[in-house]
Amino acid sequence: MLPLIYINNERGGMMLKLQNLSKTYGKGSVKAVDNVSLEIRPGEIFGFLGPNGAGKTTTIKMIVGLLKPDSGKIYLDNIDVWENPMEAKSRISFVPDTPEVYDKLKGIEYLNFIADIYGIPKDIRQERIEKYLDIFELRNAVGDIIGSYSHGMKQKLVLISALIHDPKLFILDEPMVGLDPKSSFHLKEIMRERCNEGKIVFFSTHVLEVAEKLCDRIAIINKGKIVALGTMDELRRYSEEKESLENIFLELTANE
Ligand SMILES: Nc1ncnc2c1ncn2[C@@H]1O[C@H](COP(=O)(O)OP(=O)(O)OP(=O)(O)O)[C@@H](O)[C@H]1O
Numbered sequence: 001m002l003p004l005i006y007i008n009n010e011r012g013g014m015m016l017k018l019q020n021l022s023k024t025y026g027k028g029s030v031k032a033v034d035n036v037s038l039e040i041r042p043g044e045i046f047g048f049l050g051p052n053g054a055g056k057t058t059t060i061k062m063i064v065g066l067l068k069p070d071s072g073k074i075y076l077d078n079i080d081v082w083e084n085p086m087e088a089k090s091r092i093s094f095v096p097d098t099p100e101v102y103d104k105l106k107g108i109e110y111l112n113f114i115a116d117i118y119g120i121p122k123d124i125r126q127e128r129i130e131k132y133l134d135i136f137e138l139r140n141a142v143g144d145i146i147g148s149y150s151h152g153m154k155q156k157l158v159l160i161s162a163l164i165h166d167p168k169l170f171i172l173d174e175p176m177v178g179l180d181p182k183s184s185f186h187l188k189e190i191m192r193e194r195c196n197e198g199k200i201v202f203f204s205t206h207v208l209e210v211a212e213k214l215c216d217r218i219a220i221i222n223k224g225k226i227v228a229l230g231t232m233d234e235l236r237r238y239s240e241e242k243e244s245l246e247n248i249f250l251e252l253t254a255n256e
Pocket residue numbers: 025026032050051052053054055056057058059
C-alpha cells in the first residue's frame with residue numbers, strides 16, 4: 001500500500017478540510033466512508049478516484065451538505081459546513097452526477113432562479129450567464145423548456161448554474177460523463193482558470209487520463225478508505241515500475 005502523503009499547508013486562505021469523516025447507510029455494517037481526512041488547498045484541482053461503490057459520491061454529498069456524516073467534520077474557510085450551512089453553502093457549488101433540473105422551466109428561467117437564490121445582482125449575473133452560454137453553446141436553447149433538452153444540454157445548464165455565483169469551492173461528481181469532447185475541453189479550461197484564481201475544484205472521475213493531466217493532487221478511495229494521496233509524481237515515486245495512473249489505481253484497488 002502507498003504511504004499517505006500529507007503536506008503541511010501554511011499558505012492560509014481558503015481551505016477545504018475533511019476530518020475523520022465516516023458514514024454508514026441504514027443499518028448496514030459496511031462503512032460507505034470510513035474515517036476519511038483530507039486537506040485541499042486554495043488553487044488546487046483535486047481528483048477523487050476510486051472504483052464503483054468506493055464512497056466518492058457519499059463523501060461529496062457530505063461536503064456539500066446533502067448527507068449528514070455519522071461522525072467527523074468538514075470545514076471550508078474554517079466554517080463548519082454542518083454547523084453553519086448557509087455560510088458554507090454560499091461558497092460552494094455542486095454539480096451532481098445526474099442533472100436534476102425543473103423540466104417545466106425554460107433554461108434562462110432556471111439560471112435566473114439559481115442567481116436569485118444566491119442573490120447575484122442583475123448586471124453580474126447577466127455577464128456570467130452570457131459568458132458561459134457562449135462557451136457551452138447553449139444560447140439558442142436557453143429560451144426553450146428544459147424538458148426538451150438532451151441529457152448533455154441539461155448537464156451544461158447545471159454547469160452554468162453552478163458557476164453563476166462564482167463559488168470558491170466547485171465540486172463535481174463525474175462531470176465529464178455525457179459531455180461532448182468540446183464541452184469537456186471547455187469545462188477543463190474553466191476548472192484550470194478557477195484554480196489559477198486561487199479557488200478550489202474537487203471532482204470525482206473514472207477517467208484516469210483526465211485526472212492524470214488535470215489534477216494537482218489525487219486521492220484514491222477504496223472501500224471507504226483513502227489508499228493513496230498525492231501529486232502524480234508522488235504517487236509514481238511510491239510505486240516502482242508503475243508508471244501510469246491506471247497501473248497504480250489497479251494495484252491499489254485490487255481485491256485481496
Ligand atoms: N442511499 C444509499 N443507501 C444504501 N447504501 C448506499 C446508498 N448510497 C450508496 N450506498 C452504498 O455506499 C457505498 C458507497 O457508495 P457511493 O455512491 O458513495 O460510491 P461511489 O464511489 O460514488 O461509486 P460510483 O463510482 O459507482 O459512483 C456503496 O457500497 C453503496 O452501495
